[in-house]
Amino acid sequence: MLRIVADENMPALSLFDGIGQIITTPGRPLERALLNQADVLLVRSVTQVDGALLEGTPVRFVGSATIGTDHVALDELGQLGVCFAHAPGCNAMAVAEYVLQAILSWPPGELAGLSVGVIGMGNVGRRVSALVQALGMKVLAHDPWLEQAPAGATLVTLAQALAADVITLHVPLVDAGPHPTRHLLDGPRLAALGPQRLLINTSRGPVVDNTALLALLRSGTGPVTVLDVWETEPLVPPALLALAASGSPHVAGYSVEGKTRGTWMLYQALCQWCGEAASRPMPPLAPSRQWPHAITDTASMLAWLHAGYRLADDHQRLCEVVGLTPEGVHYRSEAERAAGFDLLRKRYPARHEMAGWQMAGAIAPAWQPVLSQLGAVLVR
Structure with a gap:
């Protein structure tokens, strides 16, 4: 039987019953001593996995129940002969719903006809593209790895994408190679946005130069900003949070379905690696829910979305953890803020x-396409 060390924040670990013995642990920090008797390590995005962590241990399989892999030194794992698996697309819809709610909470007026610069057209970017197109918005997609635009979108340069009314980021954190993304939005690019545009970052904090962004917001020349990720995680700069339209503790993809799907995808990969049949289906998740009200405009659409999740709730919880008052004063230490950030994620509702x-209820024709994209069922 395998010996499995897993991040305590991963749901549905019972999927591995019969395959291995599970030991759960905080993902940040991960005590290396736990790996001295482990065959398998299962993590989320907060654990830095590299040769220094794994060398000299019996670990031969690492799984990350996340979309991104920037927290994993893939080359070093390969040199050690460690198999790696992750869960691309597991929480793409959850992130897309977060972005949708941010856009609907911002609008300067009619959304139809406005443009959205979707930077990064992987699983999440494509989901976002489909949702905003269903709202009648024009998608300007930028992804240097693509040669052809996704359905309904126009493939553009980065400069053209940043000229859109809304800019939403869905790229991995990359430091090397032909298309690095660290500080992809640097000071000059952020300054060019101006205060009339909406900027949403749900990818990785360092994709945006947070120091430059703060300076622009302080001067009143920065974009309307929604941040789920922060350059100094788990520390959230109080001054930046105070000036953001909305902030959250890296939880845009934290739906029950997204997290459970990530664990289930690792279960399938581990079964394949050890030559066992992956016979267990993904656990059932959402309860039966009915919405009796009409949806005819942005306000009624948001009322339904808020029945499932409210960005404002995450913002309020993060402000409390940071100790940020309505006057912009903060009163918690760095250690308290960092611990609080991780506790929010651990105890996320x-x-x-x-x-x-x-x-x-009656659904206006203009809203039916986006409801369909979200998987809602119209009762006739």
């Missing part, structure tokens, strides 16, 4: 994706 809601 159950948040279900919107798929499966039974819509019993």
Whole structure:
């Protein structure tokens, strides 16, 4: 039987019953001594996995229940002969729903006809693209690895994408190679946005130069800003949070479905690695839910989305952890803020994706396409 060390924040670890013995541990920091008797390590995005962590241990399989891999030194794992698996797309819909709610909470007026610069067209970017197109918005997609635009989108340069009304970031954190993304939005690019645009970052904190962004927001020349990720995580700069339209503790993808799907994908990969049949289905998740009200405008659409999840709740919880008062004063130490950030993630309340809601009220034709993209069911 395998010996498995797993991040305590991973749900549905019972999937591995019969395959191995599970030991759960905080993902940050991970005590290396735990790996001295482990065959398998299962993590999320807060654990830095590299040769220094694994060398000299019996670990031969590492799984990350996340979309991104920038926290894993893949070359070093390969040199050690360690198999790696992750969960691309597991929480793409949860992140897309977060972005949708941010856009609907911002609008300067009619959304139809406005443009959205979607930077990074992987699983999440494509989900976001489909949702905003269903709202009648024009998608300007930028991804240097693509040669052809995704359905309904226009493939553009980075400069053209940053000229859109809304800019939303969905790229990995890359430091080397032909297309690095660290400080992709640096001071000059951020300054060019101006205060009329909406900037959403749900990718990785260092993709945006947080120091430059703070300076612009302080001067009143920065964009309307929604941040789920921060350059100095788990420390959130109080001054930047105070000036953001909304902030959250790296939880845009933290739906019950997204996290469980990530664990299930690792279960399948581990079964394949050890030559066992992956016979267990993904556990059932969302309860039956019905919405009796009509959806005819942005306000009624947001009312339904808020029945499942509210960005404002995450913002309030993060402000409390940081010790940020309405006057912009903060009173917690760095250690308290960092510990609070991780505790918010550990104790995050159950948040279900919107798929499966039974819509019993009248739905205006303009809103039916986006409801369909979200997986809602119209009751006739």
